[in-house]
Amino acid sequence: MPAAFPKKTASLNAVPVTHSEKTLSTQVYIPEVAKGLGQSMKHFFKNWKDLVRGERPDPSTGVLDDGITTISYPEQKRPYPERFRGQHRLTLRDDASPRCVACLCCSTACPAQCIFIEAGEYAEGDERRGYERYPVKFVIDELRCIFCGYCVEACPCDAIRMDTGIHAVPYDSRSQFIYGKDLLMAIPSRDGHHETENPRHEPGDPGHPGVDRLKAH
Amino acid sequence: MPFYQHPFFWTLVKILLLLAFLVNVAGLLTWVDRRLGGVIQDRIGPNRAYIPLLGKKLRVAGLLHTAADGLKFFFKEDFVPPRADKLLFAIAPIISMFPVLAIGAVIPMGDTICPGSIVGKSAAGNTVWPWVQRLGQCGIETVGSGIDAYKLAPITLMVAPLSVGLLYVFAIAGQGIVGAAIAGTSSDNKFSLMGALRAASQMVSYEVAMGLSLVGAMMLYGTIRLDEMVRWQNENAWGVFVQPLACVLFFVAAVAEQKRIPFDLPEAESELVSGYFTEYSGAKFMMFYFAEYAEVVTSSMLLVTIFFGGWSLPFFHRDGLTLAFGDNTIFQSHVPHIWMIIIGVLTFFGKTILLCWFQAVVRWSLPRFRYDQLMKLGWRVLLPASLANILVTGVVWLAISSSSASTQMIFKILGDCTQAVVALAATYGIIRFIIGFFTPSVHNPLRIMSAQKRTAPGGNETLPIQT
Numbered sequence: 001m002p003a004a005f006p007k008k009t010a011s012l013n014a015v016p017v018t019h020s021e022k023t024l025s026t027q028v029y030i031p032e033v034a035k036g037l038g039q040s041m042k043h044f045f046k047n048w049k050d051l052v053r054g055e056r057p058d059p060s061t062g063v064l065d066d067g068i069t070t071i072s073y074p075e076q077k078r079p080y081p082e083r084f085r086g087q088h089r090l091t092l093r094d095d096a097s098p099r100c101v102a103c104l105c106c107s108t109a110c111p112a113q114c115i116f117i118e119a120g121e122y123a124e125g126d127e128r129r130g131y132e133r134y135p136v137k138f139v140i141d142e143l144r145c146i147f148c149g150y151c152v153e154a155c156p157c158d159a160i161r162m163d164t165g166i167h168a169v170p171y172d173s174r175s176q177f178i179y180g181k182d183l184l185m186a187i188p189s190r191d192g193h194h195e196t197e198n199p200r201h202e203p204g205d206p207g208h209p210g211v212d213r214l215k216a217h
Numbered sequence: 218m219p220f221y222q223h224p225f226f227w228t229l230v231k232i233l234l235l236l237a238f239l240v241n242v243a244g245l246l247t248w249v250d251r252r253l254g255g256v257i258q259d260r261i262g263p264n265r266a267y268i269p270l271l272g273k274k275l276r277v278a279g280l281l282h283t284a285a286d287g288l289k290f291f292f293k294e295d296f297v298p299p300r301a302d303k304l305l306f307a308i309a310p311i312i313s314m315f316p317v318l319a320i321g322a323v324i325p326m327g328d329t330i331c332p333g334s335i336v337g338k339s340a341a342g343n344t345v346w347p348w349v350q351r352l353g354q355c356g357i358e359t360v361g362s363g364i365d366a367y368k369l370a371p372i373t374l375m376v377a378p379l380s381v382g383l384l385y386v387f388a389i390a391g392q393g394i395v396g397a398a399i400a401g402t403s404s405d406n407k408f409s410l411m412g413a414l415r416a417a418s419q420m421v422s423y424e425v426a427m428g429l430s431l432v433g434a435m436m437l438y439g440t441i442r443l444d445e446m447v448r449w450q451n452e453n454a455w456g457v458f459v460q461p462l463a464c465v466l467f468f469v470a471a472v473a474e475q476k477r478i479p480f481d482l483p484e485a486e487s488e489l490v491s492g493y494f495t496e497y498s499g500a501k502f503m504m505f506y507f508a509e510y511a512e513v514v515t516s517s518m519l520l521v522t523i524f525f526g527g528w529s530l531p532f533f534h535r536d537g538l539t540l541a542f543g544d545n546t547i548f549q550s551h552v553p554h555i556w557m558i559i560i561g562v563l564t565f566f567g568k569t570i571l572l573c574w575f576q577a578v579v580r581w582s583l584p585r586f587r588y589d590q591l592m593k594l595g596w597r598v599l600l601p602a603s604l605a606n607i608l609v610t611g612v613v614w615l616a617i618s619s620s621s622a623s624t625q626m627i628f629k630i631l632g633d634c635t636q637a638v639v640a641l642a643a644t645y646g647i648i649r650f651i652i653g654f655f656t657p658s659v660h661n662p663l664r665i666m667s668a669q670k671r672t673a674p675g676g677n678e679t680l681p682i683q684t
Binding site for chain 2: 030033036037039040041043044045046047048049050051052053055057058065066067068069070072
């Protein structure tokens with residue numbers, strides 16, 4: 001006869017709940033209450049002393065320390081890690097034009113499809129014409145962005161970065177979250193500059209491979 | 218008779234003193250309760266209310282939250298449910314507020330003042346500050362002569378020196394049920410009604426244990442006047458030593474009477490929104506809220522008076538400091554009467570504040586009882602325990618009082634030893650507190666920043682969180 005309720009075998013993931021034993025001290029209740037009160041008082045005296053003497057543990061390095069590790073948010077902020085992915089920025093060349101060559105790698109890689117780029121050709125006679133393009137429009141919908149950082153990974157020119165350290169900003173209308181090219185170019189990195197440390201050879205520079213190759217043809 | 222020697226003037230002064238203490242401490246407790254809860258739970262607690270002052274924010278550690286709360290209550294809408302009983306709904310907060318303040322009337326805030334003995338003149342005509350006898354009444358002096366003569370009566374530092382003392386306390390404390398019950402039934406809300414039912418049944422249950430737990434103390438002290446009780450404790454031993462069980466029982470019953478955690482079933486947020494005052498808002502809600510904290514203060518005052526020696530300090534008597542064990546007087550020093558009165562009043566208020574603090578710690582430590590556990594604790598534990606306490610107290614008291622003089626002297630010395638224990642414990646506590654305060658606290662930052670970890674020679678690469 002098959003059992004209607006087959007006996008369950010203990011699985012590795014399920015840990016049986018351990019109930020505390022009924023000892024005399026738990027049954028009388030008062031010793032346990034006294035222990036609990038002692039614990040509360042210990043915390044009270046320690047934290048009160050830290051508050052009065054201004055010796056609270058540092059909220060960033062002492063997160064796991066005993067005591068009050070609260071961060072008073074608007075005045076204090078938790079330091080973001082070095083590789084925190086924050087607000088995007090478009091890095092600039094030396095002549096303050098965007099490094100972006102409008103290759104659409106980032107918008108292709110973007111899983112949220114929040115990047116829109118309208119590519120434009122350089123004017124006739126420009127050395128860069130035919131070699132690279134530039135973004136006429138570069139729009140990021142920050143509400144759609146999931147801050148995965150794939151655009152930064154995909155960019156071959158180090159033109160888009162998320163090293164600004166800026167947290168997502170609260171606005172009151174959706175249109176304000178549509179960041180255009182000028183705004184993205186105006187945002188500095190956490191160190192305060194608009195360039196990147198990676199070198200870039202401009203067309204026309206000696207040793208620039210692409211343009212030399214073009215001219216050789 | 219000058220106005221400052223009129224009994225009516227002194228009654229006014231006593232009422233002002235009592236109300237000033239009660240209302241201020243209760244008001245501060247509304248902040249202390251939350252701030253202390255925060256500090257116990259490793260949080261900061263409310264500290265942000267401020268007054269802009271000279272371009273800076275004056276915060277005073279968050280004390281202004283009390284004022285901010287008061288302002289908020291007064292400017293909130295005074296909502297009355299459409300189908301509520303308007304009259305009962307309006308007077309319920311007043312009814313629940315009244316007994317709390319009225320209980321204070323019989324609580325002695327200090328020793329009896331002998332107005333004739335405060336300032337004296339020595340034989341040379343200089344002003345002296347005399348001390349009064351340890352036992353015995355004040356002599357009633359007659360001042361003036363002829364038709365202007367008046368008597369300087371002793372001033373008891375209780376608003377109403379009633380001879381029924383403790384009975385009055387029980388009678389008035391019982392009125393607390395009425396306020397909660399009326400508030401719940403008049404609100405036209407099922408949560409309120411449930412809360413009121415719970416409040417009524419809980420308070421009735423614990424009223425019994427509360428009254429019976431004090432019978433042993435009344436038998437020992439031989440009086441129901443609260444100031445006489447303090448005098449007995451001053452001469453013999455504190456109530457907490459002669460009636461330890463009654464002290465615990467009374468404390469538990471008092472917390473249950475206040476409807477505070479762990480006995481806050483009438484206002485259990487997770488079950489009944491806020492119980493019998495769910496529909497209340499604005500100033501009416503404030504009266505309930507405030508009555509709860511005022512009740513903390515009055516119950517602390519009662520505990521101090523009945524079990525913790527009221528205004529008395531160990532070895533300090535009416536005539537000054539007398540360090541004595543039984544008949545062996547080790548040290549004696551007389552202190553002027555006026556100083557003894559001031560020390561007594563300060564001691565009483567200090568002890569009350571300490572107990573208020575303790576009640577706040579209790580509130581933040583214990584989880585709420587289930588309803589059946591509450592009833593079980595009240596009827597099956599506290600009530601039999603208080604009855605047993607009466608029996609044992611009676612037997613022991615009879616045995617002691619009928620024993621020989623030498624045995625009684627042993628108990629007298631034991632009583633003095635408890636005073637010494639209190640004095641030593643208080644001294645140790647204060648010294649420990651001061652030393653602890655000036656010892657810098659040790660912090661062990663467990664999480665090292667990644668940069669530090671990399672640069673540290675021989676740094677431990679395992680994350681501390683995994684240990």
